[in-house]
Amino acid sequence: MASTIDMDAVRRILLEATTGESGQSARGLSLAAGLNADAVRDILRGKSGQAKIDTLAALAKALKIDLSEFLGSGSVNVPLPVPNLEIDPPSPSFSGNAANFPNDVPIVGTAQGADFALEQDGLAVLIEQTEMMPGEIRGYTRRPPRISGNKAIYAMQVAGSSMEPRFEIGEVIYVDPRRIPGIGDYVVVQLRNGDDEVICAMVKRLARRNASTIELEQFNPQQRFSLKTCQVAAVHRVVPWSEMLG
Known part of the structure; x- marks a missing residue:
């Protein structure tokens, strides 16, 4: 057999x-x-x-x-703990004069999180999210001259594949919590838990926003979905490389 x-x-x-x-x-x-x-x-x-x-x-x-x-031939019923999907943050590749940029932008701790479940048009939808540890600094990366005066900017590592091909797993992105994002910007959406502590976030594209809801878009798989503003602690803008180096 x-x-x-x-x-x-x-x-x-x-x-x-x-x-x-x-x-x-x-x-x-x-x-x-x-x-x-x-x-x-x-x-x-x-x-x-x-x-x-x-x-x-x-x-x-x-x-x-x-x-x-x-x-x-049989099956074993075992509890499934959360696997270690965490990956170490690499530094972006800098060369030439860029290698002399100050190495002082903090990389906050991130890891692959459990899917976020929400109801969309009467159907249950699972959305990829990232565990975020704002108080845990994993390392530092270079600060291009165009952001030298903005000490609020932080970096984080993309821990999932939902935004591929725009952002790859392991890619380090720069995030500005001060600048209000516009429609079409890529954003880090920090989510509230019951105690208003930020423990999870989503890297997505801002599609629409009003007083009660925020609509986001991801690419892999292609999906648009909405969150209530009461679920959202903050929406921070991802800074494009063209703005930092241009």
Whole structure:
């Protein structure tokens, strides 16, 4: 009898590999296996359905385990902890005179967060969001001359793929909390929790705004959705490179 793929066992093994202090990131494991950067994350979230055998073979090789550990006839009911989707913030590439820019723009802590569930036209929609730790500084990046006088600007790392191809996973963006964004600007939308503490944010494009709602757009997958202003703590404008270097 041919073995079947036990997706519970697959997720359990992948979770063990991507959680804990010694665990690598889901993105790192995907890339180590030669797969799409979101492959492991999609399996953990159940987005990929039944994983293909060649995908599992690549993951088994990267994990240095036997493929048979992903196969079986039964299923195991295990709790699914939050995987380690955090990635270390790289610095943007600077060369020539730009390498002499002050290295003092703080990079705030971010990590891939759980999807944000909302109702859109009577349907449940899951929107990618980012865990944000405003008080945790992961490092610093260069300050181009055009923003030398604005010490409020901070940087953050894009932790998800919902804005590809405009913003790639791992890309560092500069954010200005002082300048009011206009329609069509890219923004970081900070979300409230029950205690008014900012713990999550969304990197999106501002599509429309009024006194009661804010409409946002993402590219991957293509989606427009609305948030009530009471859910939003702040909307900060992403500073285009053309403004910083032009």
